[in-house]
Structure formats: C-alpha cells, structure tokens
Amino acid sequence: GNSVTQMEGPVTLSEEAFLTINCTYTATGYPSLFWYVQYPGEGLQLLLKATKADDKGSNKGFEATYRKETTSFHLEKGSVQVSDSAVYFCALSDTQGGSEKLVFGKGTKLTVNP
Amino acid sequence: GAVVSQHPSRVICKSGTSVKIECRSLDFQATTMFWYRQFPKQSLMLMATSNEGSKATYEQGVEKDKFLINHASLTLSTLTVTSAHPEDSSFYICSARQPAGELFFGEGSRLTVL
Numbered sequence: 687g688n689s690v691t692q693m694e695g696p697v698t699l700s701e702e703a704f705l706t707i708n709c710t711y712t713a714t715g716y717p718s719l720f721w722y723v724q725y726p727g728e729g730l731q732l733l734l735k736a737t738k739a740d741d742k743g744s745n746k747g748f749e750a751t752y753r754k755e756t757t758s759f760h761l762e763k764g765s766v767q768v769s770d771s772a773v774y775f776c777a778l779s780d781t782q783g784g785s786e787k788l789v790f791g792k793g794t795k796l797t798v799n800p
Numbered sequence: 801g802a803v804v805s806q807h808p809s810r811v812i813c814k815s816g817t818s819v820k821i822e823c824r825s826l827d828f829q830a831t832t833m834f835w836y837r838q839f840p841k842q843s844l845m846l847m848a849t850s851n852e853g854s855k856a857t858y859e860q861g862v863e864k865d866k867f868l869i870n871h872a873s874l875t876l877s878t879l880t881v882t883s884a885h886p887e888d889s890s891f892y893i894c895s896a897r898q899p900a901g902e903l904f905f906g907e908g909s910r911l912t913v914l
Contacts, residue, residue, distance in 0.1 A: 690843070722905075729804060729893070729905035775844070787834070788903070790843040 688713045688780045692791030699766055699798050707761040707794045709750075709776035717778040719743075719752050719759040720788070724773045733761075733774070766798045803827055804896045806906035813884055814914055821879045821909045823894030829874035830896035835867075838891040838908070850877045884913040 693708040711719065718737045722730040734743030739754035748763045759776060776791040803826040813819050823833055831852050836844040848856040848869050856869035866888075868880040877896075881888050889912050895905045 692843075727907065729806075729907045730895075731905070732902065787846055787849070788844075789846075792841060792843045 688717065688778060688789050690776050690778055690789055690791040692776045693794050694792070695794040695796065697794060697796045699796070701768055701798055701800050702765045703798075705761070705763040705766045705770075705796070707774055707776075707796070709759045709761065709791060711757050711759065711776075711778050713757075713778055713780070717780060719750070720777040720779070721748070721750055721759070721761050722775040722777060722790075724775065724793075726772070730775060766796070768798045768800050771796055771798045804830075804894065804904045804906045806892075806894055806909050808909060809907060810910045810912075812912045812914065815885050816883055818880055818882045819884055819911060821881075821892055821894075821911070823877045823879070823896065823906050825875045825896040825904070828896075828898050830877075830898065831874065832897040833871060833877040834895045834897075834903075835869060835877070835879050836893040836895070838893060844893060847879075881911065884911070886913045889913045 689712045691710050720735045721733040723733045724730045734745040736743040736752035742751045750759050750761045773793045773795045775793045777788045780787045780789050805824045807822045833850045835847045837847050838844045846859050847862045848858045850856045850869050850871040852871045852874050858864050871877040891908050891910050893908045895903045897903050
C-alpha cells in the first residue's frame, strides 16, 4: 500500500540555520503531497502542498518540490526561526477505495534555539 | 482559518469504562470528518471516515464495536471508546473537511486508561 517515510528526529538547529527534512513516498498512481505542521498545543495545519510532479509548494519561507523520479518531497527552509519549532508531518493523499484519505509519516520534531 | 475543536483535550479513565470524545467544526459545515490515532513516535493512523447522517467507514483492523463513531450533525462527530483498556491509551485526532475540500485538524485528545 501507499506509505510515507520521513526523516527521524528530533532535529535541533540554531536560529538562521538551513533546514532540510527528508520525505520519500511509495504510491500507486499520482498522489498529492503535503507538509503539515503541529505547533505545541495546537492541531495540525497545512503548511504547503503539491499536486503533480515538479510542482513546488511554498509557504512561510518553507519549500518542497514534488520529485517523481526520486519519489521525494523534502522540506527546506533557508533560515529557521525560533517560532518554527514544531512537529512536521509529510503526507500523501490516497484515493484508493473511492474516498480520499491522508497517509502520514511519523513526524519530525524541530527545535530552533536562539 | 477554519477551526476544529476537540473536547476533552485530556481524559483519564478506569479500565472498563467508556469515554466520549467530541470533534466540532466551529465555523463551517463538515460533511466528512476523519478520526486518527497516534501512538508515541508513530504516524497518524486513520481509524475511520465519518459522513454526516450515515454509518462510519472503518479502516481494516479497527473494531467498530470498540470505537463507536457518530456524526449526527454537520458540525459534530463523536468517538466513543467503549469498555476502555490500557492498550486503548493513545492520542486521538479528528479532522474535518470543508465543502471546498481543505482539511482542518483538531488539537487532539489524549486518553489514558488506568
């Protein structure tokens, strides 16, 4: 079945450092890909998404490019801030069975120190 | 953005009792809601898809009689864990789909069964 493999954390960075969180997927067909973020005490929020190969999703300085050839959707940010500390989830949409579902990775906890 | 609220955020109960968790979409009508379960350091696992006014669709391996889902209105879905046991202790998360298609997640409910 479809699955998402995400870089294990936790990840600890200093402010203004470069961030990469790796995400690879296994899927039949052409799923949409997502990154969700969960700030402490809050629900998951959609950070960005890409719906087809070579699409780049971007939001709040974060970017991820849908790479079909490497089945990857790595999350990057050039300069992280303390406020980016959160848990990040990579996910894909699975439409098998006639209804759309999300399949999540395990999440990567990011801590940014001042 | 749209808000989805879960209640309670934390609940502790004795083994053998039943616990109800509510999921409300506060500013939109959600025809579809989803219930997830998250174990420590694991991804979110979809338990069931709940459509307003009809029976929930459960994922393979999820006990229907154990996890009762009711979606009686367009803004409320409930998950009842019946005859809870310590192995049911987990973090339960709901999400609701807006008519336009975007998903919004609740803050999650942590259940501890003693």
